[in-house]
Amino acid sequence: YVGGELLRLLFRHPKVRVAAVTSEQSAGKPVQSLFPNLVGPELVCEALDPDRIASKADTIFLALPHTKSAGPAQQFLKAGRKVIDLSADFRLKNAKDYATWYQTTHPCPDLLHIAVYGLPELHRDAIRTATLVATPGxxxxxxxxxxxxxxxxxxxxxxxxxxxxxxxxxxxxxxxxxxxxxxxxxxxxxxxxxxxxxxxxxxxxxxxxxxxxxxxxxxxxxxxxxxxxxxxxxxxxxxxxxxxxxxxxxxxxxxxxxxxxxxxxxxxxxxxxxxxxxxxxxxxxxxxxxxxxDNLVKGGAGQAIQAFNLMQGWDETLGLQDSGLYP
Known part of the structure; x- marks a missing residue:
């Protein structure tokens, strides 16, 4: 659901054009068939091809399962792109802690030292200059x-x-x-x-x-x-x-x-x-x-966009000023 929420917010962002949406399970399907609430460009999901995506976008949001983000993140960083990861792959600074809690060896431990924990209220200055941000849980x-x-x-x-x-x-x-x-x-x-x-x-x-x-x-x-x-x-x-x-x-x-x-x-x-x-x-x-x-917004997609705005040198509230729904 956080991927759909990310699209909902990005489609409304005044300085963003969504270049591509990927899904391994739903490649070839219209995005709105997966998230019928979305109002915006009628994109079609495609398989994840890091080289192709890197040629179309300068910042990549990864909303993949844990252990699946690190590899593509490494490829995008090598291509000179900025990455905002919504999985847990780069949240922990210690590879041993990752192995303990996720029961697997970290796929890209050499990237942990450059990843910034994306909580703007505590790490705003570091996020501004980051190339890899780990969105908090x-x-x-x-x-x-x-x-x-x-x-x-x-x-x-x-x-x-x-x-x-x-x-x-x-x-x-x-x-x-x-x-x-x-x-x-x-x-x-x-x-x-x-x-x-x-x-x-x-x-x-x-x-x-x-x-x-x-x-x-x-x-x-x-x-x-x-x-x-x-x-x-x-x-x-x-x-x-x-x-x-x-x-x-x-x-x-x-x-x-x-x-x-x-x-x-x-x-x-x-x-x-x-x-x-x-x-x-x-x-x-x-x-x-x-x-x-809201676990999908300030606890997920909205926080990722807040960090994205900081990385771009923009007002961090861009695209995030809307009030919530009540009741």
């Missing part, structure tokens, strides 16, 4: 944005306990029993406890160990991340909110909510937006940190 985007102000100011101590809920589109388009309507509707279930592949991303960006439990909930898109931490120094909810507002004061796609307000994925649906809030509990010395976003 959806869960890490929500978790890291909710935690970054406290980590930066050294106001929290371990353990960091993250409880996150995701809509079913985060699992992709391939049919599977857990995503079948009778199985997923009116249900909520934890999965991949202690073993989710987004854990090393979160730990890499925060520089600390986290306990992460994801849940699948019966909605199409959206993530709500709730994190529990112990504060090193006493703070009120109002003080935490002020700290977050100062940290994100120049960020166009992070909305810090008023004290007492909770983020809601419904508010971000279709928008490149992350809502965050922080609550202090003076009785326990704990804080609850929350973030909501």
């Amino acid at each position: 959806c869960y890490p985007t929500a978790a890291v944005l909710s935690l970054a102000p406290l980590v930066t100011h050294r106001l929290l101590s371990e353990p960091v306990i993250i409880d996150a809920k995701s809509g079913i589109s985060g699992a992709g388009r391939t049919p599977a029993l857990p995503y079948h309507f009778p199985e997923a509707n009116e249900s909520i279930e934890a999965y991949k406890l202690w073993s989710h592949r987004h854990i090393p991303e979160i730990e890499q960006e925060l520089g600390m160990t986290v306990s992460f439990t994801p849940h699948l909930v019966p909605m199409t898109r959206g993530i709500l991340s709730t994190t529990y931490v112990r504060l090193r120094q006493a703070r009120t909810t109002e003080q935490l909110t002020a700290l977050y507002r100062d940290f994100y004061k120049n960020e166009p796609f992070v909305r810090v909510l008023d004290p007492g307000q909770s983020p809601n994925p419904l508010h971000t649906r279709g928008a490149n937006l992350c809502e965050v809030s922080a609550f202090a509990d003076p009785r326990t010395g704990m804080a609850t940190l929350m973030a909501a976003l």
Whole structure:
């Protein structure tokens, strides 16, 4: 689904012409037959031929499965093209970590040192000059944005306990029993406890160990991340909110909510937006940190385009200014 969302946003971008769309399974089929919601050029899917694609485009977005992006990325980079990868192939800086979490040897470990983790709120300057950007995962985007102000100011101590809920589109388009309507509707279930592949991303960006439990909930898109931490120094909810507002004061796609307000994925649906809030509990010395976003936009395609704009030297909000859908 993130590939279709990428096309939806790129078709509306004022400075972009989509030169080609590839699909191994759907080569020869019209793009709109796969994503009938799209309004834009009537392109036909073609097989992935890196040389041919490199001759037609100066920037390539790769929305391939994990372990499948690295090879084409290497070919595009050799051809002098910029690459934005939406898989996990370049998110982790350590090839050993990749092997541990993805149970395979990294196909192009020599490229890991040039890849920039594409979270603009933390790595904006590096993204501007990058030739290879690794778009963050959806869960890490929500978790890291909710935690970054406290980590930066050294106001929290371990353990960091993250409880996150995701809509079913985060699992992709391939049919599977857990995503079948009778199985997923009116249900909520934890999965991949202690073993989710987004854990090393979160730990890499925060520089600390986290306990992460994801849940699948019966909605199409959206993530709500709730994190529990112990504060090193006493703070009120109002003080935490002020700290977050100062940290994100120049960020166009992070909305810090008023004290007492909770983020809601419904508010971000279709928008490149992350809502965050922080609550202090003076009785326990704990804080609850929350973030909501659309896993396909700020947690995927929209964030990739935000990084793309920076790489081109453009206003990073280009093509991403539209509000979300509500209700």
